[in-house]
Amino acid sequence: MTDSEPDVASELERLRRNIDDVDTVLVKLLNQRARWALEVGDVKSGAGVPIYQPAREAKVLAQVQAKNKGPLGERAVRRLFERIIDESRRLERIAAKEREG
């Protein structure tokens, strides 16, 4: 046991609280994004446009990679957004299915 240990613990706790705060905001933002995606899905099905729009997905991925300033690498940002897009697509699919009955 050393004297510095309690300091390490409290420092870790402080940093982790920061992460928790960011997560809270992230979940809110992800859901805000999801709500917009659902509206996009509404418009698509109203116009008979397919849910899966590969060109749009590619554009979203390119934009977020271009805006990225690190420390996450470009590929890391791409992988994270691929998952976000996967879930948006799923959400739109389920909503479309419910509309169909």
Add this chain to the structure above:
Amino acid sequence: MIVVMKPNASESEVESVIERLFAAGCDVHRSTGSARVTLGAVGVTAAMDLSDYEILPGVEHVVRVSTPYELVSRSYKPESTEIDLGSVVIGGDDVVVIAGPGLVESEELIHGAARAVAAAGAHILRGSAFTSRARPYAFRGHGEGSLEWLRAAADEHHLLVASEVMAPAHVELVARHADILIVGARNMQNSVLLTELGTVGKPVLLKRSPAATIEDWLLSAEYVAAAGNERIILCEQGIRTFESSTRYTMDLSAIPVLRQLSHLPVVADPSFGTGVRDKVAPMARAAVAAGADGLLIEVHQNADEALSDAAQSLYPEAFQQLMDQLRIIVPAVGRSI
């Protein structure tokens, strides 16, 4: 299912795979790696044919995560299926022995066989009125009349009856006389027959074709289950290998493998599997030790003169000896007989 794209797959090839999976009702998890794209499909149904995706441009290979069969799988029904036939339960604690001649050659023969196997402690009398033989000139059974002999002989000795069905047209007839309907190896993939057996109220004993993988075999069982009959007994009876000392090679490892993959009871037929009389008892003992729920043994009073598969039929004395040995082995693996 996981679709692994080729390293040089174009973006439009990746997109068309996603499009297709999405249209099939799957959610797709795309993962772009440094060398290649991997697509994870969630919501794959049994109706989807994975080979449809394997041939798409840019696809390197497709990995199956779920099984292609469903109703017969252990994940569908975690508890083992017990088939209750009144006097015996197949798939329960007891090891059930089904014995008798390959074919019901005559009324006299089947009565003698019933007496002999009952005295030795068998539970079910086997004997077929119809069967498939390798040569068209070989004796293939007496048909309908012999089913009545079989039933009467079994009833007299308090045995149940197992008999082969060859064609959809026989199902109703054989079901009227037998307690268990046997599907022979040559018919294992006869989907018309399997579907017909789904509608009959009798358990089906599905023999493994010597060229069938365990997956092929379970898919055949799935046919019967999907058609409405989940009372299926799987019967291991050897697979074709390069070894020629025995007819087939008994795949005893199939017994524990099936135990894990499926909830259905598993029995073994070492008579058909080895094709050689003196190899029958050792493989019967091994099958029971490996966890088989039962055995099918060919027994014939004049084994050498049997009109079918003489070389694999046991004389009643040898069968009695085997039953005595099984009474020692069975308790050692936590079962009863």
